[in-house]
Amino acid sequence: MKIAVEVDRLTKRFGSFTAVDGISFAVNSGTIFGFLGANGAGKSTTIRLLCGLLRPSSGKARVAGFDINKEAYRVKQVIGYMSQKFSLYPDLTVVENLEFFGRVYGLNNRQLDSSLSRLRKATGLEGMDRVLTSELPAGWRQRLALSCALLHDPEVIFLDEPTGGVDPLARRQFWDLIYEQAEQGRTVFVTTHYLDEAEYCHELRIIHAGRIIAAGSPGEIKKKYFPENLLELTCSRPLEIYEWLRSQPEVRQVSLFGLRLHLLVESGEEASLRRKLVQHLPGDFDLRPIVPSLEDVFIRRLEEEATEKGK
């Protein structure tokens, strides 16, 4: 399989602050590659490095085969970029924005026309040519921004938190568009802090404080970081037994999810915990194994990082 983005010990420091701390990964062509992390984790900085907006302090990266240090100009021509901040001209109409970005990328009339008709159909922007961009609803603006990033038929698309401030339906529709792009063979590099969006990605990296703390497909990540059993306990007064559960040797970790408790239990010790619960809990309860969510992984990895730092 062809590799679209290859990153090798990439580091970016701003003064004494290290925003990106020696990360390495590879992205296969035609996949949706997600970068999950909190605000300030280094997601945007990584994208900006890969797009050539920032120069790395050290390390190497190739995007679509071009070295970002030496061939930044070539990189720009084969990537599309759409940022968290809506960055089209609000005082231009839909078609004026599209034409402007198309021309800036050097498309001729014929190429521009064919790109426009292809994208209008794909994004549903048909018939909105003369609408001022500032008057578009947020979801439509997102699609227009994506269209502008796709005009020149880029090999790799970088989407920096593309669905911020968009309602759930528009978000789902937007992700359908992203899938279509991947099916057409484009590589999609997307950053997000939405855990549900991260589930949509083929391949995922969780980034924290500039370092990658989890890698793999969403399914792999869950298995890898949860070798133990994750159990969900439903009972009448979860808060009251929270402390008690924490003191039990079978339980590695307890966290509260709404009115339920998620318990991390070493494999094979589920039965003994169940016996103790029967004795300890007055009312009915329900204890069953569940598949961990990315949120579980995220929280667990952050806690592990925190304890490692504490040592």
Add this chain to the structure above:
Amino acid sequence: MNPARLKPVIRKEFIQIRRDPISLTLLLFLPAFILIMFGYALNFDVKHLSLAVVDFDRSQASRELVSKIISGEYFDLNYRLESISEIDPLFDSERIKLAVVIPRNFARDLARGQSPQVQVLVDGTNSTTALTGLSYLSNILLQYSTRMNLELLDRSRLGKVVWPVESRVRVWYNPELKSSRFLVPGLMAFVLMIIIVLATALSIVREKERGTMNQLLLSPLEPAEMIVGKIIPYLLLSLAGAHLLLLAGWGLFGIAVRGSYPLLVLVMVLFLFCGLSQGILVSTVAESQQVAFLLAGLTTLLPTFILSGFVFPIRNMPLPVQAITYIIPARYFLVCLRAIILKGAGIKAYYREIIFLVIYGLAMTGLSLARLKKSLVR
């Protein structure tokens, strides 16, 4: 620089300016409007000074003197007073600028050759007005005295007496000595500079604020293409604004262009180019429109007003300040403008100024381009 990428940038700027009534007004009409406001308000001509006269003599001679004083357009005789004590309140309430007191027996003393003393009082608060008014008045009194002497000599039949020296004065370039002829070209430089720097700086910083600058940087567009694409529309529009300014100067102040029009356009383009590049430099420093506004104002308003020779003559400034004026483009533009518009002078009179404007513009553009590149990719 690739024209295929430059063209869409220019087109985009034009569309944006057209849709933004504020920048359109700023560029096209504000210059002429400010000229009208300032042109009438900034007036150094001293005319129609309010005058009070206390005539204790009430003779033919004293009336003759008063009529001599008020015959020109310099003094308006607004008050004829009976006593000296009435003068004070009039000065206090600024109803008069000058007062003339003619003593009793003025005519008698005059006839006897005893030099009667005419008292002149002047409000010195505004030294310029006081000085000018005083010199007009002294002149009139002097002429009056001289004429009296000559008549006396004439009548004594000692011989024919003539004025020893007679002057024939011709004022060039501004025959009526109107201060507006001097000020209007300066105003043009002042207004154009502020507006062009402001408009360019704001338009670029707006792109930064909106995030569109990032989008442009990620495209194959080069910084030079971006800058030239911005410069061309703003240059054309402000040039149109400058023409409206010239038109207003001609229509309202009667200031027609005497010299070569192509040369005038050349110096205007060069000056606007200096302003544009300064605006771009400001935009590379400022991150928000407020800061850009402030910086653009600070770097144009005061230097152009004070240090360009617009109002205050440069040669009267202390040397260190004079040194600073050399880096004010308006200083050079002003020399060219006054030479072309008022004097109709040829290029020989100001080619040095033109060369400086070219150097200044290129240096500013180079500096802002370097700063832009540096501030964009870190």
